[in-house]
Amino acid sequence: MTRDITGFSNPLVKATRALRDKKSRRANGLFLAEGLRILTEARDAGTLPRAIWYNGADSPHPLTLEIAREVEATGGNVLTTSSEILAKLSGKDNPQAVLGVYAERWTDLAEIDRTTAPLWIVVQALRDPGNLGTILRIGDAVGAGGLILIDDCTDPFSVEAVRASMGALFTQVIAQARWGEFIAWLRAGPGQLIGTCLNTALDYQEPRYAAPAFLLIGNEAQGLPAAYESECDLRVKMPMMGRADSLNAAVACGVMAYELLNQRRKSTTLC
Amino acid sequence: MTRDITGFSNPLVKATRALRDKKSRRANGLFLAEGLRILTEARDAGTLPRAIWYNGADSPHPLTLEIAREVEATGGNVLTTSSEILAKLSGKDNPQAVLGVYAERWTDLAEIDRTTAPLWIVVQALRDPGNLGTILRIGDAVGAGGLILIDDCTDPFSVEAVRASMGALFTQVIAQARWGEFIAWLRAGPGQLIGTCLNTALDYQEPRYAAPAFLLIGNEAQGLPAAYESECDLRVKMPMMGRADSLNAAVACGVMAYELLNQRRKSTTLC
Numbered sequence: 001m002t003r004d005i006t007g008f009s010n011p012l013v014k015a016t017r018a019l020r021d022k023k024s025r026r027a028n029g030l031f032l033a034e035g036l037r038i039l040t041e042a043r044d045a046g047t048l049p050r051a052i053w054y055n056g057a058d059s060p061h062p063l064t065l066e067i068a069r070e071v072e073a074t075g076g077n078v079l080t081t082s083s084e085i086l087a088k089l090s091g092k093d094n095p096q097a098v099l100g101v102y103a104e105r106w107t108d109l110a111e112i113d114r115t116t117a118p119l120w121i122v123v124q125a126l127r128d129p130g131n132l133g134t135i136l137r138i139g140d141a142v143g144a145g146g147l148i149l150i151d152d153c154t155d156p157f158s159v160e161a162v163r164a165s166m167g168a169l170f171t172q173v174i175a176q177a178r179w180g181e182f183i184a185w186l187r188a189g190p191g192q193l194i195g196t197c198l199n200t201a202l203d204y205q206e207p208r209y210a211a212p213a214f215l216l217i218g219n220e221a222q223g224l225p226a227a228y229e230s231e232c233d234l235r236v237k238m239p240m241m242g243r244a245d246s247l248n249a250a251v252a253c254g255v256m257a258y259e260l261l262n263q264r265r266k267s268t269t270l271c
Numbered sequence: 272m273t274r275d276i277t278g279f280s281n282p283l284v285k286a287t288r289a290l291r292d293k294k295s296r297r298a299n300g301l302f303l304a305e306g307l308r309i310l311t312e313a314r315d316a317g318t319l320p321r322a323i324w325y326n327g328a329d330s331p332h333p334l335t336l337e338i339a340r341e342v343e344a345t346g347g348n349v350l351t352t353s354s355e356i357l358a359k360l361s362g363k364d365n366p367q368a369v370l371g372v373y374a375e376r377w378t379d380l381a382e383i384d385r386t387t388a389p390l391w392i393v394v395q396a397l398r399d400p401g402n403l404g405t406i407l408r409i410g411d412a413v414g415a416g417g418l419i420l421i422d423d424c425t426d427p428f429s430v431e432a433v434r435a436s437m438g439a440l441f442t443q444v445i446a447q448a449r450w451g452e453f454i455a456w457l458r459a460g461p462g463q464l465i466g467t468c469l470n471t472a473l474d475y476q477e478p479r480y481a482a483p484a485f486l487l488i489g490n491e492a493q494g495l496p497a498a499y500e501s502e503c504d505l506r507v508k509m510p511m512m513g514r515a516d517s518l519n520a521a522v523a524c525g526v527m528a529y530e531l532l533n534q535r536r537k538s539t540t541l542c
């Protein structure tokens with residue numbers, strides 16, 4: 001159904017605005033994604049929003065109208081509005097011209113078929129939404145199957161994480177688990193758990209990694225707890241030539257993930 | 272000189288607080304760094320703050336007192352204060368217990384000896400302070416000489432960039448130049464300019480890179496301007512296995528920088 005929303009006090013404005021808070025996202029199972037680029041990525045990956053908001057006055061982009069027609073055809077809400085209301089929804093002075101409301105995409109660990117991808121990324125107590133979104137984007141780039149969140153991580157469905165993922169949120173399976181659950185599931189099937197840490201002499205380019213690989217990235221400030229490190233099948237480190245002893249978590253993930261991809265590229269004729 | 276600062280309206284509070292704005296940083300040639308970890312990294316890299324602020328009530332960390340003594344010995348200001356004033360200075364409810372005021376560390380391009388390092392990182396119109404700080408941290412990790420900022424980049428001396436650099440700001444030479452100046456300087460000596468871009472068939476692992484390498488990273492949204500790409504000696508791309516066509520700028524920089532480091536490691540017996 002298409003509606004023009006003109007009032008700031010419209011309940012749909014309030015309900016959509018509320019999705020900027022985690023509590024409301026969890027209660028409704030919904031989240032926000034802003035900008036035509038991310039909405040197009042989501043559509044191309046097979047996901048339409050439940051509702052789409054766009055600026056009805058500013059002649060909308062043809063792709064916006066195309067997605068809006070598909071949303072309507074699938075029974076979703078098409079909501080045209082003003083740039084002032086879009087600014088309120090997005091909390092920014094210069095809002096994106098289009099905004100989608102999506103169903104949260106949690107997958108149960110038990111439903112993951114680990115053999116569908118050579119790599120799965122596992123993050124532990126990751127706190128920065130930019131890092132989390134960037135890691136989803138890395139997962140998409142290297143052909144990972146998805147991201148598993150351990151312990152208390154930042155919300156992958158926050159506006160900041162969704163933005164940093166650049167749409168990769170819609171191509172990656174997302175699961176969460178406590179450490180014990182994860183290890184029980186991991187050990188019930190094939191898979192090599194690889195941790196990056198400081199207390200090891202093993203250079204990250206030395207091992208021949210095996211699929212499915214589970215790449216474990218720890219908290220930005222603390223790294224991995226010692227007990228989690230001990231559980232890893234391989235503990236590796238990247239060379240550090242300067243004063244610092246570590247890289248940003250997303251950069252470390254990217255360097256490791258490309259090493260694994262490069263090893264796969266060299267071991268097959270397929271790229 | 273050691274002073275206890277108790278009033279919010281003290282001119283030193285105002286002047287320090289003002290350094291959160293770029294205009295004030297540029298006018299005074301000063302910037303802020305927060306947290307004992309970064310102040311210690313700076314000191315270990317040979318740089319002391321002009322002034323150090325710390326919470327005088329909360330028994331200070333021995334390292335804080337050590338740095339404070341060195342600041343005093345070099346004629347700087349040691350300022351003890353309350354957590355409320357530190358909160359005002361840092362703009363955060365839970366401020367770090369220590370804060371340093373440093374002289375900005377700009378180096379003229381003409382003063383850089385490019386032969387002192389195998390790698391220099393060059394960023395063009397980079398807008399995100401987190402990315403800029405993260406790239407400084409990568410530079411430190413791979414033994415780069417420094418960072419050259421081209422066009423209108425985010426300020427490397429903003430609180431956010433300093434924080435993301437985790438102290439690498441103090442180990443890396445920092446210069447800025449317009450593109451034309453940079454190219455004139457680059458071509459007056461040895462050096463290979465390497466751009467990462469989409470419009471190339473050359474895989475980033477194919478070339479044998481030569482030192483000094485200049486790794487050029489473009490704007491987060493637009494990538495490199497076509498004319499800048501054309502100037503590169505090598506245009507390479509990273510494999511992208513998913514839907515996305517690019518990585519986060521800092522992650523791309525990290526993957527490239529480690530490829531260059533790995534090639535150097537393999538071509539020498541030194542690590």
